[in-house]
Amino acid sequence: MAQDRSDRLLDLLTDGQSDFVERWIRTVTSSLAGRLTPAEVQQDLGELYQALLGALRHGGTATRGEEYGEVRSLLSELSRNRARQGFTPTETAISLFALKEVLEPALSGTGDLVAYLQFSRVLDDLGLYTVEVHAKAREEIIAAQAEQLLELSTPVVKLWDGIVGVPLVGTLDSARTQVVMEKLLQSLLDQNATHAIVDITGVPSVDTQVAQHLLKTVVAARMMGAECTISGIRPQIAQTIVALGIEFGDITTKATLADALRHALQRIDQARVPVAIGGQA
Numbered sequence: 001m002a003q004d005r006s007d008r009l010l011d012l013l014t015d016g017q018s019d020f021v022e023r024w025i026r027t028v029t030s031s032l033a034g035r036l037t038p039a040e041v042q043q044d045l046g047e048l049y050q051a052l053l054g055a056l057r058h059g060g061t062a063t064r065g066e067e068y069g070e071v072r073s074l075l076s077e078l079s080r081n082r083a084r085q086g087f088t089p090t091e092t093a094i095s096l097f098a099l100k101e102v103l104e105p106a107l108s109g110t111g112d113l114v115a116y117l118q119f120s121r122v123l124d125d126l127g128l129y130t131v132e133v134h135a136k137a138r139e140e141i142i143a144a145q146a147e148q149l150l151e152l153s154t155p156v157v158k159l160w161d162g163i164v165g166v167p168l169v170g171t172l173d174s175a176r177t178q179v180v181m182e183k184l185l186q187s188l189l190d191q192n193a194t195h196a197i198v199d200i201t202g203v204p205s206v207d208t209q210v211a212q213h214l215l216k217t218v219v220a221a222r223m224m225g226a227e228c229t230i231s232g233i234r235p236q237i238a239q240t241i242v243a244l245g246i247e248f249g250d251i252t253t254k255a256t257l258a259d260a261l262r263h264a265l266q267r268i269d270q271a272r273v274p275v276a277i278g279g280q281a
Contacts (some may be wrong), residue, residue, distance in 0.1 A: 009118070010056055012106060013053055013103075014053060020102055020103060020106075021042075021045065021049050024045055024049070024102045027098040029041050032087070044074075047074060051071045051074055061119070061122050063125040071126065072129060075096070075126060076133045078092070079137060082134065083141060084137070084141065092130050093131050097123060099123060104116075154166065155183075156184055156186075158187075159261055160261065162191075162193050162194045163195045164188065164195070164196050164197070165198075165199060165260075165261075166180055166199065166217075167199045167257070168198065168200050170202065172203060172210050172214070173209075173213070180198075181216065181220045185224055188224045188225075194226055194227065195228075196227070197228075197230075197260045199260070200230060200232040201231070201232030201257065205240065218230070228251065228252075229264060230254070231255070231256060231259065232255075
């Protein structure tokens, strides 16, 4: 009996395939308010409908079985694309659930309620799968965007021949410190720089943790043979550092980036003087 219902359901979906797919595309395009063209929707749904027929023919309604592998693969691709295009999980799932709306008149007209409910459960299960994939894709996109913003927020710029600068803006945490160190060390190597300036003018506050992160960056630069200066020490920052008992040791600090650059240029000139005298001698 169950096999008979499955066969009737499959025959109905196969016989009315062209009409069902056309109405499905029209319904989904309308629900997305023109954000995708009918051609784009057809590309997604036409192949998906064919895969659904194959899965029903060989795997019945067991959506987690390997017979539904192609269906899940197509749904994963659709969900990831919709996530990248800015569609919500609901809008993505509705694209699948719209097939129930299209098929309801034909399936309910057969009088076989069991077959209709079985196919509805299939679409419900697959709809939940699209939500899961969409959520995961969105998390990956957000993580990638956060990493890109982190890269953009920690630029290393060439200030002068042999001098590079890192203007920091915002809070300095462990993850950002790691990015700063990596970019600074690579820049020192690429530009053969001997001086690095870490400017904290844009850092709103300095606590013990932030100070430790700064010290790590300075130590890393020194290990590459570069002299490091911290600039942007405003009066409020200086008072906080003193109150917290934070020690920068022999690290040079300056009030402004201009002061730090002037200091670095003087150090470079001083380093060149013995070489010039030796040459004259």
